[in-house]
Amino acid sequence: DKKQPEAASYRYRFEVPESWGERRIELVFDGVMTDAEVRLNGELAGPSHQGGFYRFRFDVTELMEVPGPNLLEVEVREASADRSVNRAERDADYWVFGGIFRPVWLEAFPAESIREVAIDARADGGLVTEVQLDGIAATRRLLAQVLDDRGEPVGEPFSATAEPGAARTRLETSLSSVRPWTAETPHLYRLAVCLEPLPTVDNRPGDSAESCGLGEILTDRLHQISERFGFRTVELRPGEGFFINGKKVLLKGINRHSFWPSSGRTTSPGISRQDVRLMKEMNLNAVRLSHYPPDSHFLDTADEIGLYVLDELAGWKDAYDTEVGRPLVESMVRRDRNHPSIIAWNNGNEGGWNEELDAVFTAHDPQGRPVLHPRSEEPFSGLNTWHYRSY
Numbered sequence: 001d002k003k004q005p006e007a008a009s010y011r012y013r014f015e016v017p018e019s020w021g022e023r024r025i026e027l028v029f030d031g032v033m034t035d036a037e038v039r040l041n042g043e044l045a046g047p048s049h050q051g052g053f054y055r056f057r058f059d060v061t062e063l064m065e066v067p068g069p070n071l072l073e074v075e076v077r078e079a080s081a082d083r084s085v086n087r088a089e090r091d092a093d094y095w096v097f098g099g100i101f102r103p104v105w106l107e108a109f110p111a112e113s114i115r116e117v118a119i120d121a122r123a124d125g126g127l128v129t130e131v132q133l134d135g136i137a138a139t140r141r142l143l144a145q146v147l148d149d150r151g152e153p154v155g156e157p158f159s160a161t162a163e164p165g166a167a168r169t170r171l172e173t174s175l176s177s178v179r180p181w182t183a184e185t186p187h188l189y190r191l192a193v194c195l196e197p198l199p200t201v202d203n204r205p206g207d208s209a210e211s212c213g214l215g216e217i218l219t220d221r222l223h224q225i226s227e228r229f230g231f232r233t234v235e236l237r238p239g240e241g242f243f244i245n246g247k248k249v250l251l252k253g254i255n256r257h258s259f260w261p262s263s264g265r266t267t268s269p270g271i272s273r274q275d276v277r278l279m280k281e282m283n284l285n286a287v288r289l290s291h292y293p294p295d296s297h298f299l300d301t302a303d304e305i306g307l308y309v310l311d312e313l314a315g316w317k318d319a320y321d322t323e324v325g326r327p328l329v330e331s332m333v334r335r336d337r338n339h340p341s342i343i344a345w346n347n348g349n350e351g352g353w354n355e356e357l358d359a360v361f362t363a364h365d366p367q368g369r370p371v372l373h374p375r376s377e378e379p380f381s382g383l384n385t386w387h388y389r390s391y
Contacts, residue, residue: 005079008099015068016106023108024135025064027072028057030296031102033265034085035077041070050080050324052089053292053314054331057107076100084325087318088352092291094257094316101265102295111135113223114142114195119338120366121189123233123245125175130366131193136166140222141198144171145212147190147226154178154189157212161198180245181230181340183285186306188230188340195223230303230340236370238382242343244308251308253286254279258294272298276305288374291316291349293332302341309341310372313357315348322356329357333364342369349374 016025027045029036033052038045045058064070078098080086090096109115115132131142140162146154158173171193179187194212197220212224235243242249256275260267272295279287286308289298293311302309313329314320320328329347336342345361347353353373361371370381377386 005077006098007078008076010072010074010076010100012072014070014072016064016066016070016108018067020064020108021066023061023110024059024113025061026057026107026109027060027104028055028107029100029102029104030055031265032056032074032076032100033078033096033098034080034089035082036100037075039073041065042073050082050085051314051320051328051331052085054328055335056331074100082321082324084319084321088315088320088325088348089292091318092316094291095259095264097264109134110223112137112140112195114193114225116334117191117193117225117227117338118334118364118366119191119227119229121229121231121340123178123180123231125178125231127171127173127175127191127231128366129171129191129193130168131160131171132168133162133166133195136162136164138164139198141196142169142171143194143196143212144173145192146173146175147192149188149190151190162195175231178231181232181303182244183249183306183308183341186230186304186340188228188303190226190228192224192226194221196221227338228300228303229338232340234343234367234369236344236382238379242308244343249285249308251286252284253288253308253310254282254284255288255290256294256298257290258292258298267295267298269297269301272301273305276301276307279307280305286310288312288346291352293336296335299336299339299341303339307341308343309339310344310346311336311342312346312374313348313353315352315354317350317352319348319352319354320357322354325354325357326360329360330364333361337365337367344370344372346372346374351375 036049040060040063049056112135115134118130120128143159145157155175160169162169192212288310289312292314358371373380374385
């Protein structure tokens with residue numbers, strides 16, 4: 001087919017607060033189908049992005065006029081210039097749309113900041129957090145506090161030190177009497193992490209639980225973020241099945257697409273809540289996200305109401321090539337890895353997997369959840385995923 005793919009052009013004018021003049025600013029897209037060329041004030045924000053269901057971002061600090069005005073321009077090609085992207089995402093037996101279909105926003109970071117956290121919280125109360133940092137200019141302290149669903153501190157605060165130039169550090173603690181997360185008991189917690197100067201005799205913030213919670217940020221604090229999570233342990237025991245917190249579970253589930261009759265692929269938190277409640281009312285406890293990662297608000301709802309989730313990389317009968325697929329897997333796992341509802345990663349479906357991408361899932365998931373090849377003729381990761389079986 002020599003027909004040129006359809007293209008759409010978007011323009012949006014905006015201003016940002018004058019206080020952002022000392023901050024690093026990033027432009028974030030949550031989902032664009034598919035190849036996207038982004039310009040800010042006439043300048044390219046970065047290389048063209050390929051892949052329709054994955055979050056991507058550009059550092060636009062040097063391109064931004066603060067306070068403004070600013071002009072954002074995006075050109076989107078409905079089909080990709082990469083054949084494997086089209087095979088994985090578009091040559092499929094479901095509705096295929098083009099365009100910007102998920103939110104777009106700006107994030108402003110202080111010069112020294114916490115980029116993200118990757119949480120491994122076990123049912124026994126063990127908690128390990130990998131913290132990614134940026135711009136650390138002097139020896140700093142990272143202080144963390146676990147909070148319950150009412151915002152009350154759980155256990156004592158715990159900390160680690162970051163040296164100048166550090167890109168990451170590790171926080172660890174162990175709590176007693178935590179309430180484990182399951183689909184039937186979806187208990188959630190929040191982890192607050194604060195970046196601050198090392199305490200001195202005259203400067204001792206952070207020594208109490210209240211100093212790194214969800215309240216007012218102290219004036220000498222450099223940056224503070226929080227992330228929701230659940231304490232739970234996932235095991236896939238070959239020949240036995242899935243075990244959650246040491247107890248075997250039978251997955252009774254359904255496949256789910258991100259569609260809505262009046263808005264196509266653009267959905268909302270209300271739609272996600274309606275879908276999850278409907279599944280629970282049908283006595284289901286699991287969902288497979290066919291054939292691509294969903295909106296974040298669907299995973300938030302699965303965490304809150306309680307569903308076991310198989311989060312899936314796009315790939316229906318055909319897979320991404322390794323070069324274009326590697327950053328898409330990384331984006332998917334880094335966005336979704338702290339959701340307790342996710343118990344496994346699907347590397348494509350029905351032959352649509354690339355074995356060279358398996359290690360990318362593992363590299364970015366500190367919980368070590370199993371990577372599956374749905375409808376593989378041979379068991380993989382200790383699980384037989386063959387379906388449409390003839391009896």
